Ligand SMILES: O=c1ccc(O)c[nH]1
């Protein structure tokens with residue numbers, strides 16, 4: 001379905017209002033040639049209607065010669081902003097940046113946030129934005145789960161397919177995504193609705209089995225056969241299976257960087273308006289498929305960079321992998337049981 005420009009503008013007005021945009025604020029619209037012009041226009045109009053001082057920062061697109069595909073999460077770390085100090089200063093001057101070109105997983109994003117500037121990423125198609133328009137209930141549910149995760153010292157994941165994974169926690173913070181950037185220095189992503197942290201360096205271990213139907217990003221594929229990952233001392237050491245395991249092995253080996261095998265963010269989905277099925281209805285170039293990252297009750301784990309929390313792994317290869325039907329325990333609390341959110345009660349949506 002198509003979203004008309006007026007509706008997209010009204011949605012941006014709701015999300016920017018939730019992001020505390022008003023006449024006291026300056027809003028920078030960050031864009032490149034590949035930004036969705038409808039999104040740029042809607043964000044600009046909405047910020048103006050809210051009385052903010054609005055300006056645009058347009059950056060020439062950045063392409064690394066080894067990057068493959070158009071998914072903006074496929075090559076992380078270096079961006080169009082890398083090394084462009086003048087543009088970074090212009091962005092740091094804003095109270096809020098609406099990012100329509102994707103700075104995520106870049107050191108520059110962290111530097112900008114440290115100045116107190118807020119960032120809202122919005123690169124999904126308008127139809128996806130509309131289906132997961134954020135609200136304050138999303139925030140309270142995600143924060144309820146975060147209150148448990150930020151105190152935890154261990155995350156364990158088991159599944160009928162054979163996953164048996166343990167991640168000692170505490171070295172890194174918990175990150176929440178609820179769809180709007182309402183606190184100084186906060187980054188958020190519309191659409192979202194999930195939370196995560198990172199395992200203590202070199203301590204995650206066990207086995208993660210991708211079962212049929214589990215999702216691999218940025219491939220934007222549903223696994224059609226099982227893929228087994230062995231994890232030792234925080235790194236994937238073996239990838240077993242058939243063709244799809246071979247494809248994953250080949251893709252990761254291509255980057256010729258041992259750090260691509262490091263376990264990155266781990267967490268679970270809390271967005272009931274995100275659907276496991278949605279990816280099958282979109283082209284691979286339709287955004288980054290936040291449905292897969294946010295669908296209610298998933299176990300989302302990832303590999304590669306951990307710079308956004310001060311980690312030392314700045315590697316370009318970032319896999320986001322969403323598993324269904326897992327049991328996720330945070331210390332002794334079962335938060336997800338076979339893919340259904342069971343605790344804390346305040347995080348449940350149904
Ligand atoms: O919203 C996002 C998107 C991608 C990612 O890796 C994390 N969070």
Ligand SMILES: [Fe+2]
Nearest residue numbers: 265302319320
């Ligand atoms: Fe990720």
